[in-house]
Amino acid sequence: MSNEPKIIVIGASGIVGNELISILLEHGIAPERICATASASSAGKATHVGGTAFTLQLTDQSLFNDRDLVFQCATNAAALEWAPIAIQHGATVIDCSSAYRMDPEVPLVIPSVNLDAIANHTLIASPNCTTIVLLTAIHRLTQELDVGSIQCATYQALSGAGREGLDALERESAGESPSSNSIFPEPCAFNVFCHESTVDSETGFNGEESKVIQEVHKITSTNFDVIPTCMRVPVKRVHTEAITITLKSETTQTHVLNCLEQTLNVVVLNEEGHFPTAIKATSGDTVLVGHVRVTNRAVSLVACGDQIRIGAALNAFRIAEAIEHNALADCTSVTD
Amino acid sequence: MSNEPKIIVIGASGIVGNELISILLEHGIAPERICATASASSAGKATHVGGTAFTLQLTDQSLFNDRDLVFQCATNAAALEWAPIAIQHGATVIDCSSAYRMDPEVPLVIPSVNLDAIANHTLIASPNCTTIVLLTAIHRLTQELDVGSIQCATYQALSGAGREGLDALERESAGESPSSNSIFPEPCAFNVFCHESTVDSETGFNGEESKVIQEVHKITSTNFDVIPTCMRVPVKRVHTEAITITLKSETTQTHVLNCLEQTLNVVVLNEEGHFPTAIKATSGDTVLVGHVRVTNRAVSLVACGDQIRIGAALNAFRIAEAIEHNALADCTSVTD
Numbered sequence: 001m002s003n004e005p006k007i008i009v010i011g012a013s014g015i016v017g018n019e020l021i022s023i024l025l026e027h028g029i030a031p032e033r034i035c036a037t038a039s040a041s042s043a044g045k046a047t048h049v050g051g052t053a054f055t056l057q058l059t060d061q062s063l064f065n066d067r068d069l070v071f072q073c074a075t076n077a078a079a080l081e082w083a084p085i086a087i088q089h090g091a092t093v094i095d096c097s098s099a100y101r102m103d104p105e106v107p108l109v110i111p112s113v114n115l116d117a118i119a120n121h122t123l124i125a126s127p128n129c130t131t132i133v134l135l136t137a138i139h140r141l142t143q144e145l146d147v148g149s150i151q152c153a154t155y156q157a158l159s160g161a162g163r164e165g166l167d168a169l170e171r172e173s174a175g176e177s178p179s180s181n182s183i184f185p186e187p188c189a190f191n192v193f194c195h196e197s198t199v200d201s202e203t204g205f206n207g208e209e210s211k212v213i214q215e216v217h218k219i220t221s222t223n224f225d226v227i228p229t230c231m232r233v234p235v236k237r238v239h240t241e242a243i244t245i246t247l248k249s250e251t252t253q254t255h256v257l258n259c260l261e262q263t264l265n266v267v268v269l270n271e272e273g274h275f276p277t278a279i280k281a282t283s284g285d286t287v288l289v290g291h292v293r294v295t296n297r298a299v300s301l302v303a304c305g306d307q308i309r310i311g312a313a314l315n316a317f318r319i320a321e322a323i324e325h326n327a328l329a330d331c332t333s334v335t336d
Numbered sequence: 337m338s339n340e341p342k343i344i345v346i347g348a349s350g351i352v353g354n355e356l357i358s359i360l361l362e363h364g365i366a367p368e369r370i371c372a373t374a375s376a377s378s379a380g381k382a383t384h385v386g387g388t389a390f391t392l393q394l395t396d397q398s399l400f401n402d403r404d405l406v407f408q409c410a411t412n413a414a415a416l417e418w419a420p421i422a423i424q425h426g427a428t429v430i431d432c433s434s435a436y437r438m439d440p441e442v443p444l445v446i447p448s449v450n451l452d453a454i455a456n457h458t459l460i461a462s463p464n465c466t467t468i469v470l471l472t473a474i475h476r477l478t479q480e481l482d483v484g485s486i487q488c489a490t491y492q493a494l495s496g497a498g499r500e501g502l503d504a505l506e507r508e509s510a511g512e513s514p515s516s517n518s519i520f521p522e523p524c525a526f527n528v529f530c531h532e533s534t535v536d537s538e539t540g541f542n543g544e545e546s547k548v549i550q551e552v553h554k555i556t557s558t559n560f561d562v563i564p565t566c567m568r569v570p571v572k573r574v575h576t577e578a579i580t581i582t583l584k585s586e587t588t589q590t591h592v593l594n595c596l597e598q599t600l601n602v603v604v605l606n607e608e609g610h611f612p613t614a615i616k617a618t619s620g621d622t623v624l625v626g627h628v629r630v631t632n633r634a635v636s637l638v639a640c641g642d643q644i645r646i647g648a649a650l651n652a653f654r655i656a657e658a659i660e661h662n663a664l665a666d667c668t669s670v671t672d
Binding site: 149151153155169173185186187190191192193194198199201203204205206225227229231233234235236238240242244246253272273275277278279290291292293294295296297298300302304 | 509542614
């Protein structure tokens with residue numbers, strides 16, 4: 001085993017971990033540099049990414065070395081267990097779970113929105129997928145406009161609940177009854193239902209909605225009224241969001257479209273018959289934005305982003321690119 | 337042929353016409369009283385409702401007699417052609433198309449909302465399905481609260497585009513490619529896309545959204561800012577709507593829930609894990625409302641209503657009940 005820094009992907013057999021390895025390979029990282037890990041139940045098995053098989057190693061402190069880059073794509077419990085150990089061994093950790101997102105010591109980062117927050121941190125949290133799609137689409141608008149409040153109704157893919165969610169959709173769409181131990185509280189084929197996360201008895205918001213509210217405030221350092229309604233729809237990948245920004249003073253369609261055109265990682269599709277759709281955004285590296293309407297005191301639009309990719313794995317990778325550009329470049333050249 | 341008033345259903349082989357006949361039968365109307373009509377392409381064929389076959393008659397002026405009740409469940413062109421002729425022959429017409437909705441001489445009616453508008457009119461328009469679900473859910477709230485604006489993101493069933501829409505969903509969900517002459521501009525299985533109606537180049541709103549804005553203003557005699565975003569989702573029946581009402585002064589969760597509990601044709605499902613879903617609302621006579629959240633200056637909720645039934649055929653039937661209670665009662669007793 002080389003002593004050069006590794007890229008460790010914890011939770012590599014999960015839907016986000018798998019996508020992350022795929023992104024690493026697309027960016028020319030040699031498979032030998034990637035250490036795919038899993039918990040005891042999966043360790044020893046192989047996970048396949050494209051044509052490459054990765055044997056899943058048991059996540060263990062002996063894996064972590066100085067200058068390693070660790071992507072945590074597992075549960076909150078695993079994140080809380082391994083992040084301190086990895087950092088103690090000199091590694092840098094990018095965590096895709098929600099364990100550290102609201103920790104005031106940990107920056108919560110979408111590189112196109114708040115890159116500066118990374119500074120010299122060795123633990124960086126990647127936001128919830130719904131937050132990433134939302135803020136990627138509108139963060140520049142919120143800087144340019146006189147924002148009153150932000151409403152966002154989501155149309156969330158069932159793969160947002162992991163492989164089990166996707167499997168449930170495929171089985172139920174083929175006519176099977178919902179499993180008695182389904183991760184969803186409702187049948188998922190041909191249905192629309194509220195996000196399955198726990199509802200806060202005080203506010204009435206479900207867990208997904210609460211995350212969006214808190215994360216938007218933390219990332220943007222604002223205190224806008226954010227009112228999300230998070231729903232599941234029978235879609236395999238991609239979260240679609242119907243967003244309305246109410247304004248304290250008027251704006252124009254031209255100004256709004258100019259802002260969107262200049263927003264990093266956004267592609268504007270605002271021609272009738274060519275609006276963003278879940279299928280068009282599948283596996284994309286950008287958020288598609290369109291169906292823009294500017295009324296008296298509001299801007300409305302539709303945004304679609306692949307929640308596994310730009311909403312999770314790719315955001316984590318972009319954080320890594322920002323903090324470890326040189327290290328990644330080193331890894332890339334190892335195979336030369 | 338009896339000289340007693342008939343119930344004529346124009347467009348009886350369509351998805352709304354068929355549902356309307358089903359509702360008539362459920363309410364004890366004898367099949368003999370029902371005259372199912374269609375255009376030349378379908379006339380002579382049979383349409384089946386439950387176990388009863390109705391031979392489709394060609395829509396023709398000779399069908400209409402004094403005191404007949406005519407439900408128009410066909411195209412705008414058919415509505416504009418037959419309504420004047422039916423009225424001339426002494427019939428009362430309830431039109432489910434959009435042909436007369438914004439005609440200032442024609443009342444646009446949801447009986448639970450603006451029953452009084454019917455007065456002595458002989459032509460009454462039934463609103464767009466999205467409008468009916470929205471206003472059934474919130475009209476009482478809008479009277480009780482100090483409303484600033486209404487935002488509504490929809491999750492609309494593909495059967496809203498008629499039988500063709502439902503067929504497309506079933507074929508594409510089974511793996512077929514979208515037909516080259518699909519009524520939808522996008523693949524419809526496992527997808528989310530903007531409503532297929534024409535976009536107004538000035539406002540950016542699609543036709544469905546423009547209808548909702550105009551119809552809400554007409555029915556409620558208000559001028560609230562109404563901002564709909566109308567989207568299609570891979571659902572067979574039922575329009576789900578994520579609604580946010582911004583307020584000019586605060587309210588409480590208790591007040592909002594009390595209002596909703598007292599709203600006619602609304603069933604409140606506000607317990608976690610038992611929120612409204614598209615499947616729960618399928619074939620229902622009520623709008624299911626839940627996931628209610630009250631923040632500083634806004635009320636948010638989710639509403640689900642079967643757009644074919646409460647959003648179209650049942651609304652038309654309820655209009656008929658209101659204006660012709662006695663006539664319908666007469667028809668019911670004919671079989672005694």
